[in-house]
Amino acid sequence: MEFAKGKNPRLLASKKTKLTVGLRRLMHTAGGWPWQLENEPRKMRGKALSGKVIIVLCIACFLAGSVVRSWTSTHHTLQKNDDEQQEREFPIIRHHVSKQLAEVRSDFDPKNPSNFVEGKSVDIMEEVTSTHQAIQSLDKTISALEMELAVARTRSIDGQNSVERASTNHxxxxxxxxxxxxxxxxxxxxxxxxxxxxxxxxxxxxxxxxxxxxxxxxxxxxxxxxxxxxxxxxxxxxxxxxxxxxxxxxxxxxxxxxxxxxxxxxxxxxxxxxxxxxxxxxxxxxxxxxxxxxxxxxxxxxxxxxxxxxxxxxxxxxxxxxxxxxxxxxxxxxxxxxxxxxxxxxxxxxxxxxxxxxxxxxxxxxxxxxxxxxxxxxxxxxxxxxxxxxxxxxxxxxxxxxxxxxxxxxxxxxxxxxxxxxxxxxxxxxxxxxxxxxxxxxxx
Known part of the structure; x- marks a missing residue:
């Protein structure tokens, strides 16, 4: 695939070899890592890391932590802004839906005294009817609000062209x-x-x-x-x-x-x-x-x-x-x-x-x-x-x-x-x- 994209395989192999050699030299200069590469014996070295390497590693870790923290903060801010925008754009929907859901939940609240008469639960058919009415009302509310949003978009596009009006501010x-x-x-x-x-x-x-x-x-x-x-x-x-x-x-x-x-x-x-x-x-x-x-x-x-x-x-x-x-x-x-x-x-x-x-x-x-x-x-x-x-x-x-x-x-x-x-x-x-x-x- 690399060759098909116009890259020479031999040139890539040569660059890979040079990169490996360069890394070896860098590690040798810095005092080495706690482990060996390639075919070198796998034994722990007693020589400690140099001060320069430790400083470089600390700086790198600090920068990485800063990047992660910045990304997390930005994501949280964007999510918060998005929620606030939705609250501004659709406050009526949130209000109506929350109200209707509260009514549905109240029908199943065991602490609600209206659900019991002299220690006995209200007839099951009354509960089913009440719940059905609440769900039906919620369905109508959601349907009406969805249509209102769609109609509002339609009115802004071609509402003025559908009928002769005496004033454009009708x-x-x-x-x-x-x-x-x-x-x-x-x-x-x-x-x-x-x-x-x-x-x-x-x-x-x-x-x-x-x-x-x-x-x-x-x-x-x-x-x-x-x-x-x-x-x-x-x-x-x-x-x-x-x-x-x-x-x-x-x-x-x-x-x-x-x-x-x-x-x-x-x-x-x-x-x-x-x-x-x-x-x-x-x-x-x-x-x-x-x-x-x-x-x-x-x-x-x-x-x-x-x-x-x-x-x-x-x-x-x-x-x-x-x-x-x-x-x-x-x-x-x-x-x-x-x-x-x-x-x-x-x-x-x-x-x-x-x-x-x-x-x-x-x-x-x-x-x-x-x-x-x-x-x-x-x-x-x-x-x-x-x-x-x-x-x-x-x-x-x-x-x-x-x-x-x-x-x-x-x-x-x-x-x-x-x-x-x-x-x-x-x-x-x-x-x-x-x-x-x-x-x-x-x-x-």
Whole structure:
């Protein structure tokens, strides 16, 4: 190998010989070592080391000790500085994790009097439930903090480019839920029917946001000719009601998957909410029941709530809901994986953050509800199948309301929304609504 690197073997051998001879002479001059080299007899010499050699050895030992001590001190200092930097950068994570771990340990503390009743341990099932809840809470805390860190990085890169804002100094707003009502340019009458029934307007809408943390916005993009008559009409409506979220997106029926992806990516850069919900503008919603439903799942990480279904994959061209990539789902006639129906569904903050972070590489299928389900398919996500989110219109939702089971949402499956919603939204609201005071009395 040395020869391959360009070094002459003979020259190396010669240098080695000269070095050996030089060492021999040095040892002979210094008075010799306590042992002999090579073939010399192995016997102890009686002659002591010279003073010069002893001094040289002492100096060498002192220098070696200084180097080791300096390295050890430097390593300790660097480690201490690194710990301090982590404490500065991630104080919230350390605080939350330490708090949650303390709660878990307390459940197993034999000195804790709450764990014993009259000398007997509390029922084992209560201990298991308590421990499970503590671990579940810790899991949610860690998941949320990890996502917050990732989202913070994303916001600093492209948060300002995802939505039109009046000011570049727009601050992040706290909320419990952001409700995005998917709408189109041609749906002005639908929007009015929603405002006249289940969606507050004006000062009540502002109060709902400030006191309850419930944000409600109609979600819409732009026309193919920005600044045209369609965009101006939305601008005028926004000036009157202040209830729109405008996306940098060209509206179109075949672009719903893109719009959905952009909605979640945009909403999370404006509002720091626990849940993000999408609903169509021809669906009736009882906001009080919706808040109660979401509140039941707020302690869990990675929640996907809706009416879960598994419809057929339509391969025939020209039919409604045709899937051009049907071949990805197996043989012809197969069904989709379980996913929430597109009329209404909610996801937790960490899932919205996941969409925002991975937006450029999330594949879009023809149907937006299928696309959303596909994005979560390979993740540890809890699918909550809540049938109160897909009640029928009267008499179905009316019978359930009389029985005390008020529905979260109502629509007609045959129309993928309330059939003739402009004319019938008030009827559904009067028959199946929870009452105007229900929302304000909800404590979550």
């Amino acid at each position: 601050s992040l707003q706290k909320a419990f839920v952001v409700i995005g009502i998917n709408t189109a340019f041609s749906s002005k009458k639908r929007r009015h029917s929603v405002r006249e029934t289940w969606m507050p307007t004006g000062a009540k809408l502002k109060k709902l946001e400030e006191e309850k943390g419930i944000v409600i916005k109609f979600v819409i993009g732009h026309s193919a000719t920005p600044g045209g008559v369609l965009d101006r009409a939305i601008d005028e409506e926004e000036a009157e009601f202040h209830d729109f979220l405008r996306l940098k997106h060209v509206e179109g029926y075949h672009e719903l998957s893109t719009k959905t992806r952009l909605y979640f990516s945009t909403a999370i850069t404006i509002w720091d909410a626990e849940f993000y919900l999408k609903v169509d503008d021809d669906v009736h919603v009882n906001l009080g029941m919706l808040m109660n439903t979401l509140a039941r799942h707020r302690s869990k990480p990675r929640i996907y709530i809706g009416c879960m279904k598994s419809g057929p994959v339509l391969s025939q061209e020209g039919v409604k809901y045709h899937e051009p990539e049907y071949w990805k789902f197996g043989e012809e006639g197969n069904k989709y994986f379980r996913h929430a129906t597109g009329q209404i569904y909610a996801i937790s903050k960490d899932l919205a953050a996941y969409i925002s972070i991975n937006s450029p590489i999330l594949h879009r299928y023809a149907n937006e509800d299928v696309s959303l389900g596909a994005w979560f398919l390979g993740l540890e996500v809890e699918h909550v199948d809540d049938r109160s989110m897909c009640c029928g219109t009267p008499p179905d939702c009316e019978w359930k309301a009389r029985a005390g089971n008020v529905c979260v949402a109502s629509f007609d499956w045959s129309c993928s929304g309330i059939c003739k919603s402009v004319e019938r939204m008030k009827e559904v609201h009067q028959s199946c609504g929870e009452g105007d005071d229900a929302l304000w009395n909800v404590d979550f």
